[in-house]
Amino acid sequence: MVDSTIEAEIRNGGGTHWIETIIVTRLDWLWPKICRGREQIDGIKIDVQGMEIQVLHGMLQLxxxxxxxxxxxxxxxxxxxKLLNLVESAGYNPHGISIxxxxxxxxAQYINDRSYLFLK
Known part of the structure; x- marks a missing residue:
């Protein structure tokens, strides 16, 4: 499931709803195809509503x-x-800085709906 919020709305009969088909891919695969020759990435912001671990797995090479x-x-x-261990295994300091x-x-307390910066 790509977005658990959408699924919850549908399951709970919340108002008008629709279903979208969403293509999910790895950034490691996608980036070389869309970067237009500028491969270097200086910063990434991840806000994926509960799919953080899966997203990190898809960009480990980058x-x-x-x-x-x-x-x-x-x-x-x-x-x-699990998330912080994955961040550390990717070579980042696992002690995030609260944005x-x-x-x-x-x-860092890793509070829901709050952002944290991780550096190498």
Whole structure:
């Protein structure tokens, strides 16, 4: 499932709804086809409503080759330990920097719907 929000709306009979066909692919595969000769990637923002781990798996080659700044928005239902271990295995510091810290947040708390920066 690409978007659990859409699925929940359909399942719960919430108002008018439609179904979209969405093509899912790996950024490692897609990027060389669309980069128009400029392969280097300086930064990536991931906001995928619970599919963060799957998205990271699909871009591990690009992360390894270009070492872009990585911003990930965390969502409910995502295993924080698994995600942070994957970030670390890709060569990033697993201690993210909060882009929008809550009051008194001195260390990343990985709060739902908040973004965190990861650097190599």
């Amino acid at each position: 992360l390894s080759k270009w070492k872009p700044k990585l911003i990930i928005e965390f969502h409910s239902g995502v295993d924080r330990d 929008e810290p809550t009051e008194g947040e001195t260390e």
